[in-house]
Amino acid sequence: MNNLKMVNKEIEGVITTLSEIKEDATVPKNVKAKMQEIIGTLEEDTILSIKVNKALNNMEEIAADVNLQPYTRTQIWNVISILEKLQ
Secondary structure, eight states, X not given: OHHHHHHXXXXXXXXXXXXXXXXXXXXXXXXXXXXXXXXXXXXXXXOHHHHHHHXXXXXXXXXXXXXXXXXXXXXXXXXXXXXXXXX
């Protein structure tokens, strides 16, 4: 049970970070839309591994976007790292 609470806390932290990135004025609109999609995926009531894998696929796509600011890309890599630990 304690492990589940820790996982849920990690997911909440990821969602918070993604929301902050989404609100950043320097982030391109297509990335903001993808962020919202990822947040929706992480909030789904499905098996953890499925939603984490879906989110990771989308995050890796975003990280490759050439229009991202370097600090935004770093935030995205940090989120990817957290999600990979949850797999």
